[in-house]
Amino acid sequence: MAREDGANARSVIDIRDLSLTFETNDGPVHALSNIDLNIEEGDFVSFIGPSGCGKTTLLRVIADLEKPTGGHISVNGVSPEEARLARAYGYVFQSAALYPWRTIANNVALPLEIMGLSSEERAERVKRNMELVNLSGFERKYPWQLSGGMQQRASIARALAVEPDLLLMDEPFGALDEIVRDHLNEQLLQLWAKTNKTVVFVTHSIPEAVFLSTKIVVLFPRPGRIYDVIESDLPRDRTLDIRETPEFLKIAHRVRDGLRAGHSYDD
Amino acid sequence: MSGASLTLTGQGAAGVGRTLAWAIVALALISLPQTAFTDGPTVIxxxxxxxxxxxxxxxxxxxxxxxxxxxxxxxxxxxxxxVAAIQLLRAVGTNFSKAESGFWSLVGALWLASWLFVERLSGWDVTSLAAKRAIGILIPALFGVWVLVLWQLLVIGLGVSPVLLPPPSAIGARFASSLPTLWADFQQTFLKAVLIGYAVGCGSAFIVAILVDKVDFLRRGLLPIGNLVSALPIVGVAPIMVMWFGFDWPSKAAVVIIMTFFPMLVNTVAGLASADRMQRDLMTTYAADYWQTLFKLRLPMALPFIFNALKINSTLALIGAIVAEFFGTPIVGMGFRISTEVGRMNVDMVWAEIAVAALAGSVFYGLVTLLERVFTFWHPSVRG
Incomplete structure (x- = not known):
């Protein structure tokens, strides 16, 4: 299941010379420019960078929530739009974005209803994915009755219920406290190891990026571009203890150097 | 539950209670040596x-x-x-416009006593939900009863002309003796004009709102026209509706439709736009189509706005139907009755109709609010 070399892995996301320019009243804003990136099957890739570096925008381009203005991008070998219409990915947003009028189980079932699955199939997938994120027993609760961490877990279950091979996560744990975040990071790693999905993860936390990723992409702002791509040689099954090892600290150091180079304190 | 629990209530509330109690004692004492009614004995x-x-x-x-x-x-x-209220009501009944200082002191004491009781009742620390709810209903109900009692005492004691303000007893007697007329008026105005106009007005505005939301040129074309129609004065529109749709209820329903259409339209359009970007992006990532997004996200989000409009319209519809009847109607209807009985100085009948309108309007509003609580239980304003 886990490939250490990844040499013959299938490319899931292929980005070449991609750029995205927003037209605003103050003139064009270059959100992304000259992005080249290849993400292979089974990779756990983190985008890290200061705010405004375009990491979320890049993820939204992959998800077809933004259209690039130049360059090439393919997801699963097709355009992002075709991939979206084929429901090729699950997307986890910065906040849980659960619908308050639906119970947790019905929130998880929402994409399945839209896909037109039978009610037996829906019930089965809801049960399985809620177990996966340790939310069994909370099926009939409403989102506002749950803590922030549980809500975010429910939103991950919702993304997983689609059973995509590709998981796109936009700072999913950004609003949670350190302890809950550690716990969810560990759970996410176990999940990834169990299912061998490809994960693209946006974060601005260095420990989080290094702990989770097989590949860390450091981005620069104005215009958003890739500064460094760090292949992590940490073993695939990790525990939180790995954060104390010299190998971990070495990678974290390299990420920090990259981030520091991207920060300009002139303005 | 004895005197000890008194200390549990707030110091301030207990202080107010004690002041009120002593004021009642003072008023009761003051009233004793004074005459209650002109040419009558002292209170004692x-x-x-x-x-x-x-x-x-x-x-x-x-x-x-x-x-x-x-x-x-x-x-x-x-x-x-x-007991005191019954005594005062009976005594004043035979002494129209003759009340003197002894009577007014007693009215003051009674008023303070009713205030004090509500003050004390709201301080009861009950634990069961049913008891809490019962007290929650009892307090406004008592307040309503005391208003009626004071109204009766003041109007008769001061000798206010029944044409200006009839006592509640006269309104009640007229109400009871005119039930068939009131029922016929209620049927004509409320069950036909109001309910049908409300249903058609709100329903059509809802459908138009969906269209306006989907088709951009309708948004630019229809919304200003809707705005214009809502600004039309009802007293100008009503006679025209009577000419178009005749004297019977359809012309009143038409006025109600005009009055209820615009609030429903703008609220529904605003509600449909109230889903935030992340919630809509979510639907995009699922490749949901327009109708799925409408039914699973945007309409539920719009519900609080829609119920807002339904509540506003429940009162607007009743006002519209009653006022519209001033401009031509068959000889039945709440608005017709009010305008003719005012002309005949039968003010107690006017008040009886006002009571029917107030009752019907409150029940209607209450039912819509109840539905709102059922459908928007998830909204922060409802779930508490």
């Missing part, structure tokens, strides 16, 4: 009234001193207030 010498100051004063003293079981004393206060 009047067989009809002498019990009231003694009972009110006695209960107030018990309360001020904090003697006896607390809830029992509170209930005793209510009981003596009822």
């Amino acid at each position: 010498a009047s067989a009809d009234l002498m019990l009231s100051p003694i009972l009110l004063g006695g209960a107030a003293i018990l309360l001020a001193l904090g003697v006896g079981p607390r809830r029992l004393v509170d209930l005793a206060l209510l009981a003596v207030s009822v």
Whole structure:
């Protein structure tokens, strides 16, 4: 299941010379420019960078929530739009974005209803994915009755219920406290190891990026571009203890150097 | 539950209670040597009234001193207030416009006693939900009853002309003796004009709102026209509707439709736009189509806005139908009755119709609010 070399892995996301320019009243804003990136099957890739570096925008381009203005991008070998219409990915947003009028189980079932699955199939997938994120027993609760961490877990279950091979996560744990975040990071790693999905993860936390990723992409702002791509040689099954090892600290150091180079304190 | 629980209530509330109690005692004492009605005996010498100051004063003293079981004393206060109210109402009934200082002192004591009881009742620390709910209903109900009692006492005691303001008893008697007429008016105005106009007005505005939301040129074309129609004065529109749709209820329903259409339209359009970007992006990532997004996200999000409009419209519809009847109607209907009975100086009948309108309007509003609580239980304003 886990490939250490990844040499013959299938490319899931292929980005070449991609750029995205927003037209605003103050003139064009270059959100992304000259992005080249290849993400292979089974990779756990983190985008890290200061705010405004375009990491979320890049993820939204992959998800077809933004259209690039130049360059090439393919997801699963097709355009992002075709991939979206084929429901090729699950997307986890910065906040849980659960619908308050639906119970947790019905929130998880929402994409399945839209896909037109039978009610037996829906019930089965809801049960399985809620177990996966340790939310069994909370099926009939409403989102506002749950803590922030549980809500975010429910939103991950919702993304997983689609059973995509590709998981796109936009700072999913950004609003949670350190302890809950550690716990969810560990759970996410176990999940990834169990299912061998490809994960693209946006974060601005260095420990989080290094702990989770097989590949860390450091981005620069104005215009958003890739500064460094760090292949992590940490073993695939990790525990939180790995954060104390010299190998971990070495990678974290390299990420920090990259981030520091991207920060300009002139303005 | 004895005197000890008194200390559980807030110091300030207990202070207010004690002040009120002593004020009642003072008023009861003041009233005793004074005449109640012109050419009548003093309060203490009047067989009809002498019990009231003694009972009110006695209960107030018990309360001020904090003697006896607390809830029992509170209930005793209510009981003596009822007795005093009955005595005063009976005494004033035969003495139109003759009330003197003794009577007014007693009215003051009674008013303070009713205030004090509500003050005490709201301080009861009950735990069961049913009891809390019962007290929640009892307090406004008592307030309503005291308003009616005071109205009756003031109007008769001061000798206010029934044309200006009839006493509640006269309105009640007229209400009871005119039930068939009131029912016929209610049927004509409420069950036909209001309900049908409301349903058609709100329903069509809802459908138009969906269209306006989907088709951009309708948004730019229809919304300003809707705005214009809503600005039309009802007194100008109503006679035209009567000319178009005749004297019977359809012309009133048309006025109601015009009045209810725009609030529903703008609220629904605003509600459909209220889903935030992340919630909509979520639907995009699922490759949901327009109708799926509409039914699973945007309409539920719009529900609080829609119910807002339904509540506003429930009162607008009744006003519209009643006013529209001023401009031509068959000889039945609440608005028709009000305009003709005012002309005949039958003010108690006008008030009876107003009571029907108030009752119907409140029940209608209450039902819509109940539905709102069922459908938007998830909204922060409802879930509490």
